[in-house]
Amino acid sequence: MDDWVTCMSHEEDFTIGLVDALSWLDRSRHEVVGEFTVEQGYFWTACAAVQNGNPLYWDEQLADELTGGPTAPLTLLSAWFRPHYWMPGRDATPLPWQTHFELKETLALPEAVATDSEVVFGAPVRPGDRIRCSETLRSLSAVKTTKLGVGRFWVIDAVCHNQDNVWVGTETMTGFGYRKV
Amino acid sequence: MSTAHYTSLTIDQVQVGDKLPPLVHEVTTTSIVLGALASRDWRPMHHDRDFAQQRNGTRDIFMNTPNQAAWLERFITDWAGPKARIGRYKFRMGDAICPGDTMVLSGQVESTETDDQSCSWVNLRILLAVDELVKTRFTARVALPANADDNPWARTGARWQP
Numbered sequence: 381m382d383d384w385v386t387c388m389s390h391e392e393d394f395t396i397g398l399v400d401a402l403s404w405l406d407r408s409r410h411e412v413v414g415e416f417t418v419e420q421g422y423f424w425t426a427c428a429a430v431q432n433g434n435p436l437y438w439d440e441q442l443a444d445e446l447t448g449g450p451t452a453p454l455t456l457l458s459a460w461f462r463p464h465y466w467m468p469g470r471d472a473t474p475l476p477w478q479t480h481f482e483l484k485e486t487l488a489l490p491e492a493v494a495t496d497s498e499v500v501f502g503a504p505v506r507p508g509d510r511i512r513c514s515e516t517l518r519s520l521s522a523v524k525t526t527k528l529g530v531g532r533f534w535v536i537d538a539v540c541h542n543q544d545n546v547w548v549g550t551e552t553m554t555g556f557g558y559r560k561v
Numbered sequence: 562m563s564t565a566h567y568t569s570l571t572i573d574q575v576q577v578g579d580k581l582p583p584l585v586h587e588v589t590t591t592s593i594v595l596g597a598l599a600s601r602d603w604r605p606m607h608h609d610r611d612f613a614q615q616r617n618g619t620r621d622i623f624m625n626t627p628n629q630a631a632w633l634e635r636f637i638t639d640w641a642g643p644k645a646r647i648g649r650y651k652f653r654m655g656d657a658i659c660p661g662d663t664m665v666l667s668g669q670v671e672s673t674e675t676d677d678q679s680c681s682w683v684n685l686r687i688l689l690a691v692d693e694l695v696k697t698r699f700t701a702r703v704a705l706p707a708n709a710d711d712n713p714w715a716r717t718g719a720r721w722q723p
Contacts, residue, residue, distance in 0.1 A: 446644060
């Protein structure tokens with residue numbers, strides 16, 4: 381055991397930043413308000429990317445009849461609070477899922493992928509909505525080894541509301557931050 | 562056009578074991594980049610091959626999470642129609658989906674139920690495979706109309722229990 385401890389280098393120490401990261405558990409952080417109001421052009425771009433011809437998104441009369449007007453494709457939820465790639469005065473591109481990237485940095489895990497995603501949908505998102513989202517770290521695993529490398533899994537909730545404080549959905553992301561072996 | 566011109570499944574038309582019609586898509590660089598940008602995902606592993614290979618260790622750029630979800634949404638509503646309202650979905654991603662892959666979405670009805678708000682639900686299990694290897698596994702809970710006059714999209718507040 382003593383030989384193992386003395387051989388442990390910085391690269392092998394998976395306790396770096398652990399105390400800080402654990403202090404974030406179940407705390408709402410990083411509230412973000414969407415940088416633009418929801419717009420219908422994005423609905424059609426998203427539908428076009430997967431050739432989604434659901435008439436709910438293309439037929440105005442049908443949308444009026446079923447949903448009281450146009451609504452966004454459900455799976456666009458995270459797009460409404462992702463920051464722009466660039467804006468005047470912005471030196472770097474802000475990252476969505478800030479908690480995910482902070483965990484990478486704090487735990488010294490330079491690579492990361494999303495492994496699981498779960499979304500629960502509330503009220504539909506509509507043109508003109510401004511979506512607000514806050515993140516909460518729900519869990520942080522022990523050190524694990526996968527085919528990608530050695531690291532930790534984490535689960536983060538992003539809870540979203542519109543400008544009227546109506547819940548529109550919660551997205552839960554499981555990430556795996558790792559060091560390549 | 563009104564709902565009379567579109568087909569939407571009702572819960573009585575669905576049985577456990579029913580299979581959804583497969584959806585086949587030839588994945589290209591364009592479709593991956595389109596999907597990433599449509600979801601406002603600017604991260605380089607979804608448009609920069611060198612980055613994906615060197616930093617993520619994948620063979621090429623790969624499909625991002627929201628784009629996989631968008632394919633799932635399309636797959637479900639192609640089958641169920643515009644009245645179908647997805648309540649929740651969950652998926653686990655395995656290997657990356659890259660340009661040159663032929664992806665096939667397949668699925669079946671695992672169960673049906675009616676909740677205490679009289680909303681009808683169908684629970685689906687869906688797979689995304691490339692060369693018959695499963696890349697992503699999905700489950701989805703979808704509200705279907707109980708009858709031709711029902712509309713799951715009209716549910717709000719406590720009447721919507723996803």
